[in-house]
Amino acid sequence: MNFDDSRLTAIGLLTEVHAGLLGRFQPVLGAAGLSEIDFETIIRLARSPHQRLRMSDLAAQTGLSTSGVTRVVDRLERDGLVRREACASDRRASYAALTDDGRERLESVLPEHLRDIERCFTGLLGTDELEAFLGSLRKIRAVVRPCATAGATEAMQAPQRTSS
Numbered sequence: 001m002n003f004d005d006s007r008l009t010a011i012g013l014l015t016e017v018h019a020g021l022l023g024r025f026q027p028v029l030g031a032a033g034l035s036e037i038d039f040e041t042i043i044r045l046a047r048s049p050h051q052r053l054r055m056s057d058l059a060a061q062t063g064l065s066t067s068g069v070t071r072v073v074d075r076l077e078r079d080g081l082v083r084r085e086a087c088a089s090d091r092r093a094s095y096a097a098l099t100d101d102g103r104e105r106l107e108s109v110l111p112e113h114l115r116d117i118e119r120c121f122t123g124l125l126g127t128d129e130l131e132a133f134l135g136s137l138r139k140i141r142a143v144v145r146p147c148a149t150a151g152a153t154e155a156m157q158a159p160q161r162t163s164s
Contacts (some may be wrong), residue, residue: 003098024120025113037062039109041072042081048152051139052085052097057151058121069096081105123137 022036022079027036029039044061045051053061058134059069081102087093098106117123141148 021121027084028109028112028116032105034105034109035063037072038076038081039113041069041076042098042102042106044126045082045096050097051103053151054087054097055084055094055096058096060150062145063145063148063154076102088107 011146026036029036036040040062044058046054055069056066057071058064058073059066061114062069062072063101076096077084081099082088082096083099085095085097111134112135125133
């Protein structure tokens with residue numbers, strides 16, 4: 001058995017980098033009262049059409065179970081960062097939508113978070129390296145998390161609501 005196999009090195013480096021980045025990002029997110037999954041949830045909503053997603057698509061994008069995403073959205077709703085909206089065309093479905101307070105929380109944390117990303121991740125790579133790296137990540141994601149963009153480009157039926 002070859003314990004120096006490059007496949008083991010690749011997954012080991014990816015795991016170490018992921019853990020290291022999360023460790024770097026947590027102080028800024030924590031100071032804003034956000035866990036990693038809270039941030040992932042509201043940034044995905046912010047980057048979606050009309051700043052909302054079907055709960056099932058949000059679960060698929062975050063990799064959470066339906067009950068897991070329900071718990072996260074319940075907590076974010078209690079904090080006023082997200083609200084639920086009924087689906088006009090399917091009574092069984094509902095949306096999670098970013099509120100004005102959620103948008104404001106993101107706007108308050110993003111400048112420092114982006115500086116952290118630049119300092120310890122994207123800023124370490126040249127433009128060509130970053131583009132190649134992003135392409136590689138997308139290729140891998142398509143295999144290991146094919147639902148990671150579920151609902152991201154669907155046309156939304158209801159207009160965007162901005163009140164919280």
